[in-house]
Amino acid sequence: MSQLDEKWQERWQKAHLFEPKDEGGEKFFLTPAFPYPNSPQHIGHGRTYTTTDIYARYMRMKGKNVLYPMAFHVTGTPILAMAKRIAAGDEEIIGIFEKIYGISRSKMAELTDPNALVRYFSEEIEAGMKKMGYSIDWRRKFYSYDPHFNAFIRWQFEKLREAGYIKKGRHPVPWCPVSNAAVGAHDTQGDIDPQVEEVTAILFPFLDGYLACSTYRPETIYGVTNIWVNESAAYAKVKSGGRVLYVAKEAIPSLSMQLDLQVEGELSGREMTKSSAANPISGEKIPVLGASFVNPAHGTGVVMSVPAHAPYDFLALRDAGKLGEIPLKQVLRLDGFGAFPAEEICRRMGIASQSDPKAEEATAEIYKKEAHTGVMVVGEFAGMRGVEAKERVRQKLLSAGSAIPLYEISNGPIYSRYGGLVGVKVVEDQWFIDYGDETWKQKARECLALMKILPEKARKEYEYTIGWLKAKACTRSSGLGTRFPFDESKMIEALSDSTIYMAFYTIAHIAMKMKPEQLTHELFDWVFLGRKSAGLAKEAEEMRRAFEYWYPLDSRHSATDLVHNHLTFFIFNHVAIFPEKYWPRQIVTNGFVLMDGKKMSKSMGNIIPIRQAIAQFGADTIRFVTVSGADLSQDSDFNRPAAEGVISRMEAFMEIMERHAKEKDGKVGMAERWLMSRLHKRLLAAPALYETLQLRELSLELFYNTFNDLQWYLKRAEKPQLREFFELWVPAIAPFVPHFAEEAWERLGKKHYVMDAPFVSVAPFPKGDESRVDESLEEAEKYIGLLIEDIKSILRILRREKAGKIEIFVASAWKRKLREIAAQEKKFDSAMKLAMADEEIRAHAKEAARVLQAYMKSAGALGKTPAEEFELEALGSGKKVLESEFGCPVLVSKEEGSNAPKAAFSLPGKPSILIS
């Protein structure tokens, strides 16, 4: 297998088969999402690239000048984080590299340098792609941190700024206080993605300042009966923005990421309870009480108490023995509950105290119900649903200065790889790309409407995403990539520098040979926008021509997970920068690859590195299995039996070809005509399937079902001759299994029936010929097939191996008439009436009633009635097959005139059988 793969890969390379000229004929430009080289690739990565490759190869065979380029995305922090982890001797990652990918420890020692790491893994990935036989033009390779590419991205941002889409503001980000940097999932212990959530800190007048109570449910301010503090914790008096606040001491580190705080004094939780506070809405005086459930490190460490609706508050109140003393106050009405849902649920669940773990469950249930089905019964928002009131109350408190917005990590506590507890920092000087801009959105929608989306059902996802996209933070304080042109201390983050790089491919092979400083904004203005200015580099004209030739992008490919970000940004940025004639034409998204039905994951260790898989099964097998296992949008499954099934069929195809396709075909008989009819039908259907990437359907048609046809044909043909068949079939399947196809193409030698080409990879795609499709022949063959089934099942029931003689009776004319009536009338009564009007049928009234009854069951499904001549003809030609199949004489006669009782069982299309 691998020898064969290499043989053809070398020859393709030597012939520069996949390096198109920047001119000539109809072009087709397609790109998959470029890989991120911080690990080797596994079998799952291969699906998108294989899908793209099959498309590229098909288009090439359709005579298009195809460009399929590749580059590497290294932007952002994951590569840096990976190098650091290796340097730090992180056993988890080292173990994965060693066990799954077979990278030696000495090799890993070199990968502590990010550049070395990029080089190593990108070479690894490139080698893998070559071994998969991808028809990539590697001359255009670049890395997203190359200075040439940087120049291009800086130009892009200049254009975005000119269009008014770049903005500056403040932004909350997950932050590690130890490394003093923003953190993403790859920076946290356990790779947890920190979720930032907005909360509200309501300020309750207290002593000389305010108690800051952070809450998710500001709307319950109307039901506050008291304030909770943790009596065993330390509290602090702090000054912030000219105001005095009281918060837990432990909360200060995380709060100071967001607020400017000066500590002015300290007091114990117990001291706090000696004073009372006031409700900022009503001015009502409320006590400050102690509760053990209050976590001083969480939020502000001060909690407002709404015992009617919050189970913890109710339980703490009960634990404090204050139930009777402090009356509960209802805020929301909830179906199925009385005035105080928290109380009810605590009693119903039998929760003992605030330290009972069931309290958490009760809280989750009540919160969820109240938020969505609860209706406010107090205050100015009475009658409003919980969720809506929440937002309104929050805004009201914020604008009145009675609350401050805070952020927290909702899925915490999360620790960074450097040991810090991840908090939320509000970053000033954050730059954004404003995807919330309405006129921009409108243009994006226009582009989407013009594009083909495969599978089409994904279109709604794009529409939805365009709808909800808001300003996106586009800079980071660290990472690889391109410096932000309007603040050189910042880096452009990874989803923002990968939106129009497809345009760079069109000139990359020229640009990468130039000096980076030659790649000026003026040059790009000319190349991409046609705005000419003086003194451009001498390559400018060639670049302009290349871009104008290849753009727009004909097809963009990725897995489905990029729809909500990258692919939508891709649309936005194209419409922002390029004129309409260069807007992308199509986006194709595919599902993932499962391993034995399960998601691949590092922790399960069920990842097959792509190069290992190729070594084991061969490139064609991996290609075939990953794309043919499921519809485009569904996850496909990779498993050994499927892979082996493909291998054995390929071998069988090759063997049959070697045996029966040596010479030009001789006299063509029924069997050959039948086989070619089947093949041409499939060839006729193939183009539409290839164009819409229905690879599963194609693989079924051109591979599995065709294989079954061949089996039948071999059984049927007296002297098999398959020369024409293989000359047509090999190129048809070539996009899927190019190495196999090249080998077969070569072994076929000089072609007799199709146009020859040095490589099947660039041979014309075989045309289906309608005149070769013979439906009646196929019908006849099917008829014989069914008959064989029937005879076999009768033999089985008789427990007989062999028949002495088989007699077949073809149904009489009156039954055919009856069947026609049944098919037309569809209702028993009227059909019967009509039938009885026919003399011939009436002569068999009793039997006619029985037969009609049977037909009525599937009245509309009857289709056209086979003619008697058809059946006799089919039987005439099929008789030989039947005789050889069963090794006995076969007699064919008509039901009419026969006195065999069995004969009466015959139906049109379903002759009766008598075995003796």
Add this chain to the structure above:
RNA sequence: GCAGGGGUUCCAGAGCCAGGUCAAAUGGGCGGGACUUAAGAUCCUGUGGCUUAGCGCCUUCGGGAGUUCAAAUCUCCCCCCCUGCACCA
């Protein structure tokens, strides 16, 4: 919660848009048989139940209700699963 995608016979997975030929393709697994010294591969065959010289009956396509001569397919309600809701590549 919002948005999208799903729930099919032992498993995977078609079919559903355009209702009937659907007990439901195809592959896998499993049972039986052929071949073989044997295993593997390959081939034949079975794989909801009951029947039976096939052409037959009953029950089934997440649950329920409806439309229709006819529903896996159309309509309505409900249940369950997956993905996304960003600043992360």
